[in-house]
Amino acid sequence: MDESKIRNMEELAAVSGVSRPTLSKFFNDPGSVRESTRLKIQEALEEYDYRPNIFAMNQNRRLTKYVGIVVPYLADPFFAEIGRNIERRCIQAGFWPALFSSHGDTHRENDILDSLRSLKPAGVLLAPLGRASDRRIIEKFCEDVPTVLFDSNLDDVGEAFVGSNNFQSIGLIVEYLSRTGEPPTFFEMPPVNPNANKRRRAYIGAMESLGLTPNVIHVNGEGWGFEEVGYSEGIRVISEGRLPTNTILCSNDRLAIGLLAAAYEKGLRVGRGAGFALRIAGHDDHPFSRFTSPSLTTVAQDYASIAERSVETLFRLIESGGKAEKRETTLFDGKLVMRASA
Amino acid sequence: MDESKIRNMEELAAVSGVSRPTLSKFFNDPGSVRESTRLKIQEALEEYDYRPNIFAMNQNRRLTKYVGIVVPYLADPFFAEIGRNIERRCIQAGFWPALFSSHGDTHRENDILDSLRSLKPAGVLLAPLGRASDRRIIEKFCEDVPTVLFDSNLDDVGEAFVGSNNFQSIGLIVEYLSRTGEPPTFFEMPPVNPNANKRRRAYIGAMESLGLTPNVIHVNGEGWGFEEVGYSEGIRVISEGRLPTNTILCSNDRLAIGLLAAAYEKGLRVGRGAGFALRIAGHDDHPFSRFTSPSLTTVAQDYASIAERSVETLFRLIESGGKAEKRETTLFDGKLVMRASA
DNA sequence: ACCTTATATTTACGCGCGTAAACTTTTTCC
């Protein structure tokens, strides 16, 4: 076993008994060479440690095999989870995922897109910051790079959008909460993205169609530290007795997690049925929602489907040359997850 | 404003009135050219949209400006947070961070190192899986790429290690718990990394030095879904009445979060003082520990310092050619974070 | 103005690979 390092394809060609252009073909698609040749190459690769220089490989390509994945806030396990799903599918499809987090910061998001552009990725899956996004910069980016938006939509930006059907999912939980107790009050902070707005509107619509009066508690807070906002504003709202009903529907689970902490601290027992002072529900089925005390009733976003469809859509887009005939929007329905909190 | 695209340095040289090699110098270090030249270049860059082809830039470099960051499990906000800190510092220092998560999977960790190697990174910050890591593969990687381990140590692998002083931090909380109530029982699952072992040993040592009898509850479970293990095994342990004392110290916060959920479900009031059935404490000061019900008493790992020192150590390593004279180990002390749960 | 020193320019080559064209060999199939 001669472990002497092979420096380039030329040398590998020499020891494998195959020409360099054939090696080039092999590395770009092992299936494109005859089986006997493939075996010769693989045999040589077993013996000698060689991997192609990816920089040389990519410099003359118009497109690389990279796929960029950009999420707004990775410290939110929801995005970590969806990122993981997307990564896995990209790898399976022979692409190289590169994961980035904007960390809630507009400049960071712009910088990421800037770096991504020079990676010449085959495509990008982008969950934009939303309201804080620099729309023009994202638009410009999408002109150059095939991009599918997910989670948070920006009208007419990117070639497609995949997300949740907030109207359906909020309708679902509003109906459930109204049917089983006092109608819910909607608890929200200033919206970071269109989902928040859609959820509020969906809540109002759902309440009205049930003949109920909508109640929205809008609290202060900014940034992506939703739990903190839910907690501190929850303490304030509860202290000031500003809860119109004993049922709160939070704009998302992270806010609900904060509110649960506030309720606990203020001595309000959260849950449904006799002996409970408050019902709290969320939205998203955040990975931690199963482990709150009490466990959080919520609506599950179908991450797996969102991830799968986003990737699928991107791959179709890539195959068809990067431009969609028309911008497709795919929304997945949520599922009610009944736990102990409401 | 002629927005016609510049295709390469040659063309930029033409319109900026500067030679191509000078441009090359500029892009590798803007400070290395005379101010008047820099201004000419920057002026041209304002007018024309150009960015160097990173693949061409890097193919002849022995080392690139990339820094790899590898964490074992990104859906754990602890790692997301520390990853964010590290990213920020790398960017400030002019490097390009690339973040990867092993997702608790040995193969994935190996594959990441494999991809990283071909990125020719200036250095890598690696938080290994730990017990599940393929030691030989990591060792081999560290021979080729300057690597600093953090969070979880592998003896003699990598050029340095930065982490937490588990003996100090566990000692701290054991002392606190013993002083303020019944001595703690240690609650752990099969260790995924050396920290878990160190913490158990630290617990036993601390108890003995206080003249108390250590009690370890070792539950089943594998993988990185710690909350689930804490919850389901917590339910079992509580149901079977296997808690020797009313105070539980969990090996980490995520386990504690699961156990809190179990205690809640079993109707045990968690907290200190009269009227509470159980005290639960954790370790790490996980981002969500402030928002559990009750909020979790724990020991804070000093993420910021760990991130800072890791990066600092790596940069020193890079500057000194990638090899440390001797392997340095830096451990940061934890701080007691008293909240409501214990 | 002159000399020194710091910067730029010119010229030239190489990196490792993609890829095209023309040609040769192997496989496939009737």
Added chain:
DNA sequence: GGAAAAAGTTTACGCGCGTAAATATAAGGT
């Protein structure tokens, strides 16, 4: 077995940039 098709080889060029050497120009000090 022979022709067509498929796959591999040879040759050659180019990508965009790093970088070295020789040369030219500008800046700074006296």
